[in-house]
Structures are given as C-alpha cells and as structure tokens.
Amino acid sequence: MSSFIVEVSARHAHLCQKDVETLFGPGAKLTVNRMLSQPGEFLSNEKVDVVGPKNTLKGVSVLGPERPVSQVEVSTTDTFALGVPAVVKESGNVEGSPGIKLVGPSGTVELACGLMVAKRHVHMTPEQAAELGVQDKQIVSVAVDTDRPVIFGGVVVRVKSTYAMAMHVDTDEANAASIPRAGAQGKITENR
Numbered sequence: 453m454s455s456f457i458v459e460v461s462a463r464h465a466h467l468c469q470k471d472v473e474t475l476f477g478p479g480a481k482l483t484v485n486r487m488l489s490q491p492g493e494f495l496s497n498e499k500v501d502v503v504g505p506k507n508t509l510k511g512v513s514v515l516g517p518e519r520p521v522s523q524v525e526v527s528t529t530d531t532f533a534l535g536v537p538a539v540v541k542e543s544g545n546v547e548g549s550p551g552i553k554l555v556g557p558s559g560t561v562e563l564a565c566g567l568m569v570a571k572r573h574v575h576m577t578p579e580q581a582a583e584l585g586v587q588d589k590q591i592v593s594v595a596v597d598t599d600r601p602v603i604f605g606g607v608v609v610r611v612k613s614t615y616a617m618a619m620h621v622d623t624d625e626a627n628a629a630s631i632p633r634a635g636a637q638g639k640i641t642e643n644r
Contacts, residue, residue: 458638475556482516503553504534523566541568575615593642602629
C-alpha cells in the first residue's frame with residue numbers, strides 16, 4: 453500500500469447524549485442520513501447553529517454516533533467569521549479550546565470549550581501502520597496528488613483496529629491544494 457484517500461472534512465459538530473437531548477428534545481437520538489468512510493460514523497439528519505461573538509454559522513452538520521464530550525470542528529476561515537481564536541487541536545482533546553454556543557430546535561448549549569480547528573490526521577489500522585513503518589500519534593508529512601500538489605506537514609497518525617485508511621483535512625486545506633469533494637490520493641513522504 454503506497455497511497456490512500458485524502459478526504460475533505462467540512463465544519464461539523466460531535467455531541468454528547470446530554471447535549472443532543474438539550475438541543476433536539478428529551479430522549480432525542482442522532483438519526484442516520486448517510487454513513488461516512490470511518491466504520492460506524494455517520495452524517496446525521498440533525499443540524500445546529502454555531503453562534504460566535506461576531507456571526508452565526510447556520511445549519512452545521514452533526515456527526516454521529518454520540519461522543520463522551522461535545523466539540524465543534526471548523527476551519528480557520530470559520531473562526532474569523534465567528535470572531536473566536538483559531539486553536540488547532542487533535543479531535544477529542546477539547547482542553548484549552550474556546551467555548552461556543554450551539555442552538556438547536558429545542559434548546560441552547562453553551563460549551564465552555566470545544567471549538568477547534570482539527571489537526572490534519574490520517575486514520576489507519578495497526579497492520580497498515582506496520583506496513584508504512586509508522587505508529588500511533590507519530591507526526592508525518594503527506595504529499596497530495598492534485599492539480600496543485602501540496603505536501604502537508606504535521607499530520608498526526610491515528611491507529612486503531614476499527615479505522616479505515618483515510619486522511620482528513622479541513623476545507624481551507626482542501627481549497628489550498630485543490631482537493632475535490634470526492635477526495636484525492638495522498639502518500640506519506642516523511643516520518644519523524
């Protein structure tokens with residue numbers, strides 16, 4: 453295996469069950485619109501408004517299933533529009549990230565932290581990691597083959613037996629490299 457898909461991860465929210473019920477009503481559960489490339493993960497039918505000091509991002513997608521902690525992943529451009537600092541974090545690590553307000557059809561949630569620009573990362577199984585000579589949390593560089601080729605540095609390797617091999621970049625990164633919505637091919641060029 454030498455190359456893998458580089459997918460565009462648009463702005464989205466991950467919600468804990470308590471926040472799902474606050475935003476969408478008591479007993480609410482996220483409902484599947486379509487499955488995503490990572491096994492068990494899905495785009496839900498539910499959407500929220502993300503409210504910052506300057507502006508609101510309307511109709512932001514919610515991804516399922518529910519998570520232990522709520523977070524919102526946006527691009528740096530989105531943080532400018534919202535009027536909040538652009539803090540780059542690994543998904544799942546909300547500590548030290550700005551708070552944000554979420555509005556749903558049944559209520560409002562004020563997150564004390566959890567708004568982030570997600571670090572670019574590549575998912576893979578332990579077998580794929582061994583084949584590529586990398587390990588979990590290692591930082592690598594990935595060359596992306598498009599009309600505007602780019603080498604992304606600072607890519608976090610995320611290894612888990614349930615992952616499907618794919619790299620995720622946000623919309624700012626995708627636009628800079630002309631990565632189409634359907635994705636592009638990437639290849640690890642450097643291991644640190």
